[in-house]
Amino acid sequence: MVVFDISHKELNxxxxxxxxxxxxxEVLFDMGFELAAIQEDLLTIEITAERLDVLSLQGLARAIxxxxxxEKPKVEFQINKKDYVVYVTKKVKDIRPYTVCAIIKNLKLDxxxxxxIINVQEKLHSLLARGRTKGAIGxxxxxxxxxxxxxTASKPEEIKFIPLGSDxxxxxxxxxxxxxxxxxxxxx
Numbered sequence: 001m002v003v004f005d006i007s008h009k010e011l012n013x014x015x016x017x018x019x020x021x022x023x024x025x026e027v028l029f030d031m032g033f034e035l036a037a038i039q040e041d042l043l044t045i046e047i048t049a050e051r052l053d054v055l056s057l058q059g060l061a062r063a064i065x066x067x068x069x070x071e072k073p074k075v076e077f078q079i080n081k082k083d084y085v086v087y088v089t090k091k092v093k094d095i096r097p098y099t100v101c102a103i104i105k106n107l108k109l110d111x112x113x114x115x116x117i118i119n120v121q122e123k124l125h126s127l128l129a130r131g132r133t134k135g136a137i138g139x140x141x142x143x144x145x146x147x148x149x150x151x152t153a154s155k156p157e158e159i160k161f162i163p164l165g166s167d168x169x170x171x172x173x174x175x176x177x178x179x180x181x182x183x184x185x186x187x188x
Contacts, residue, residue: 001034001044002127004119008041010112014061017070031067049181052128056120085148092153096135099151104144132185 012018019027025035028045031032033054037044041081047054065071088099109117121137129135156172163170163179175182 083147087150089152
Protein backbone atom coordinates (compact mmCIF):
# COMPACT_ATOMS: atom_id res chain seq x y z
CA MET A 1 0.00 0.00 0.00
CA VAL A 2 1.05 3.58 -0.69
CA VAL A 3 0.20 6.28 1.83
CA PHE A 4 -0.24 10.01 1.19
CA ASP A 5 -1.79 12.97 3.00
CA ILE A 6 -4.32 15.48 1.69
CA SER A 7 -6.44 18.26 3.12
CA HIS A 8 -10.15 17.44 3.48
CA LYS A 9 -11.02 21.05 2.69
CA GLU A 10 -8.87 21.06 -0.47
CA LEU A 11 -10.33 17.71 -1.55
CA ASN A 12 -13.84 19.16 -1.28
CA UNK A 13 -12.71 22.16 -3.35
CA UNK A 14 -11.22 19.86 -5.99
CA UNK A 15 -14.44 17.81 -6.05
CA UNK A 16 -16.56 20.96 -6.38
CA UNK A 17 -18.82 19.59 -3.66
CA UNK A 18 -18.71 18.68 0.01
CA UNK A 19 -18.11 15.06 0.86
CA UNK A 20 -18.29 14.09 4.53
CA UNK A 21 -15.66 11.93 6.17
CA UNK A 22 -18.15 9.03 6.31
CA UNK A 23 -19.00 9.41 2.60
CA UNK A 24 -15.31 9.64 1.74
CA UNK A 25 -14.50 6.56 3.79
CA GLU A 26 -17.23 4.64 1.96
CA VAL A 27 -16.21 5.72 -1.54
CA LEU A 28 -12.53 5.00 -0.80
CA PHE A 29 -13.46 1.52 0.46
CA ASP A 30 -15.53 0.89 -2.69
CA MET A 31 -12.53 1.95 -4.80
CA GLY A 32 -10.21 -0.42 -2.91
CA PHE A 33 -8.52 2.31 -0.86
CA GLU A 34 -8.62 3.19 2.81
CA LEU A 35 -8.89 6.30 4.92
CA ALA A 36 -6.08 5.37 7.29
CA ALA A 37 -6.07 8.37 9.63
CA ILE A 38 -7.69 11.72 10.29
CA GLN A 39 -5.92 14.52 12.10
CA GLU A 40 -8.05 17.66 12.05
CA ASP A 41 -8.21 18.60 8.33
CA LEU A 42 -5.38 16.25 7.31
CA LEU A 43 -6.45 12.90 5.84
CA THR A 44 -4.07 9.99 5.39
CA ILE A 45 -5.14 7.81 2.47
CA GLU A 46 -3.84 4.34 1.62
CA ILE A 47 -4.01 3.34 -2.02
CA THR A 48 -2.97 0.20 -3.81
CA ALA A 49 0.45 0.28 -5.48
CA GLU A 50 -0.92 -0.02 -9.01
CA ARG A 51 -2.99 3.20 -8.72
CA LEU A 52 -0.22 5.77 -8.81
CA ASP A 53 -2.57 8.04 -10.78
CA VAL A 54 -4.32 8.95 -7.52
CA LEU A 55 -1.21 9.94 -5.57
CA SER A 56 -2.23 13.58 -5.55
CA LEU A 57 -5.20 15.64 -4.49
CA GLN A 58 -6.12 16.23 -8.13
CA GLY A 59 -5.66 12.57 -9.06
CA LEU A 60 -7.82 11.37 -6.18
CA ALA A 61 -10.50 13.97 -6.92
CA ARG A 62 -10.52 12.96 -10.60
CA ALA A 63 -10.83 9.25 -9.65
CA ILE A 64 -13.66 9.92 -7.16
CA UNK A 65 -15.57 12.08 -9.68
CA UNK A 66 -15.25 9.35 -12.29
CA UNK A 67 -16.12 6.52 -9.87
CA UNK A 68 -19.18 8.35 -8.57
CA UNK A 69 -20.06 9.36 -12.16
CA UNK A 70 -20.13 13.03 -11.19
CA GLU A 71 -17.92 13.88 -14.13
CA LYS A 72 -16.37 12.05 -17.06
CA PRO A 73 -12.59 12.34 -17.26
CA LYS A 74 -11.42 14.70 -19.98
CA VAL A 75 -7.91 15.01 -21.34
CA GLU A 76 -7.06 17.03 -24.41
CA PHE A 77 -3.86 16.54 -26.34
CA GLN A 78 -2.63 18.97 -28.92
CA ILE A 79 0.63 18.85 -30.81
CA ASN A 80 0.97 21.84 -33.06
CA LYS A 81 4.53 23.03 -32.82
CA LYS A 82 7.21 21.61 -35.09
CA ASP A 83 9.95 22.31 -32.54
CA TYR A 84 8.24 20.25 -29.80
CA VAL A 85 10.77 17.52 -30.43
CA VAL A 86 13.17 15.60 -28.18
CA TYR A 87 16.31 14.11 -29.70
CA VAL A 88 17.82 11.17 -27.78
CA THR A 89 21.57 10.73 -28.32
CA LYS A 90 23.51 7.47 -28.30
CA LYS A 91 25.32 8.65 -25.15
CA VAL A 92 22.31 7.68 -23.00
CA LYS A 93 21.70 4.32 -24.72
CA ASP A 94 23.12 2.27 -21.83
CA ILE A 95 22.03 4.63 -19.03
CA ARG A 96 18.42 5.64 -19.62
CA PRO A 97 17.61 5.13 -23.28
CA TYR A 98 14.04 6.43 -23.10
CA THR A 99 12.42 9.72 -22.24
CA VAL A 100 8.91 11.07 -22.10
CA CYS A 101 8.08 14.76 -22.14
CA ALA A 102 4.93 16.80 -21.89
CA ILE A 103 4.30 20.50 -22.22
CA ILE A 104 1.46 21.57 -20.01
CA LYS A 105 0.13 25.08 -20.33
CA ASN A 106 -2.38 27.34 -18.60
CA LEU A 107 -1.84 26.03 -15.08
CA LYS A 108 -2.28 28.33 -12.12
CA LEU A 109 0.31 27.12 -9.63
CA ASP A 110 0.59 28.37 -6.08
CA UNK A 111 2.90 27.15 -3.30
CA UNK A 112 0.44 24.47 -2.22
CA UNK A 113 0.09 23.02 -5.72
CA UNK A 114 3.84 23.09 -6.33
CA UNK A 115 4.38 21.21 -3.05
CA UNK A 116 1.77 18.65 -4.14
CA ILE A 117 3.53 18.17 -7.48
CA ILE A 118 6.89 17.71 -5.76
CA ASN A 119 5.34 15.26 -3.29
CA VAL A 120 3.90 13.14 -6.13
CA GLN A 121 7.21 13.38 -7.96
CA GLU A 122 9.09 12.07 -4.91
CA LYS A 123 6.56 9.24 -4.39
CA LEU A 124 6.99 8.20 -8.03
CA HIS A 125 10.77 8.36 -7.67
CA SER A 126 10.53 6.11 -4.64
CA LEU A 127 7.96 3.62 -5.92
CA LEU A 128 8.12 3.43 -9.68
CA ALA A 129 11.66 4.64 -10.38
CA ARG A 130 13.17 2.60 -7.51
CA GLY A 131 14.96 5.47 -5.83
CA ARG A 132 15.75 7.11 -9.19
CA THR A 133 17.79 4.12 -10.37
CA LYS A 134 15.29 3.36 -13.16
CA GLY A 135 14.15 6.87 -13.98
CA ALA A 136 13.84 10.45 -12.86
CA ILE A 137 11.24 13.16 -13.19
CA GLY A 138 11.96 16.81 -13.74
CA UNK A 139 9.58 19.75 -13.87
CA UNK A 140 10.75 22.92 -15.58
CA UNK A 141 9.24 26.22 -16.66
CA UNK A 142 8.88 26.19 -20.45
CA UNK A 143 10.18 29.74 -20.81
CA UNK A 144 13.61 28.59 -19.56
CA UNK A 145 13.95 25.77 -22.13
CA UNK A 146 15.29 26.15 -25.65
CA UNK A 147 13.41 23.86 -28.02
CA UNK A 148 13.97 21.37 -29.51
CA UNK A 149 15.37 19.37 -26.59
CA UNK A 150 18.39 17.08 -26.79
CA UNK A 151 18.48 14.28 -24.21
CA THR A 152 22.11 13.32 -23.71
CA ALA A 153 24.72 12.40 -21.11
CA SER A 154 27.77 14.42 -20.14
CA LYS A 155 30.58 14.09 -17.63
CA PRO A 156 29.93 15.99 -14.36
CA GLU A 157 32.77 18.42 -15.06
CA GLU A 158 31.13 19.34 -18.39
CA ILE A 159 27.77 20.24 -16.79
CA LYS A 160 26.93 23.50 -15.06
CA PHE A 161 23.67 24.94 -13.80
CA ILE A 162 22.10 26.66 -10.81
CA PRO A 163 20.77 23.92 -8.50
CA LEU A 164 17.30 24.28 -6.99
CA GLY A 165 17.50 26.33 -3.80
CA SER A 166 20.77 27.97 -4.83
CA ASP A 167 21.62 31.25 -6.49
CA UNK A 168 25.08 30.22 -7.68
CA UNK A 169 26.06 28.50 -10.94
CA UNK A 170 27.93 25.26 -10.18
CA UNK A 171 29.69 22.50 -12.08
CA UNK A 172 28.41 18.94 -11.77
CA UNK A 173 31.37 17.91 -9.56
CA UNK A 174 30.50 20.69 -7.06
CA UNK A 175 26.82 19.73 -7.11
CA UNK A 176 27.60 16.07 -6.40
CA UNK A 177 29.96 17.05 -3.56
CA UNK A 178 28.22 20.05 -1.94
CA UNK A 179 24.50 20.17 -2.74
CA UNK A 180 22.33 17.91 -0.51
CA UNK A 181 20.31 16.38 -3.37
CA UNK A 182 23.48 16.01 -5.47
CA UNK A 183 25.19 14.15 -2.61
CA UNK A 184 22.14 11.95 -2.09
CA UNK A 185 22.12 10.75 -5.71
CA UNK A 186 25.85 10.99 -6.53
CA UNK A 187 26.08 7.18 -6.56
CA UNK A 188 23.84 7.10 -9.63
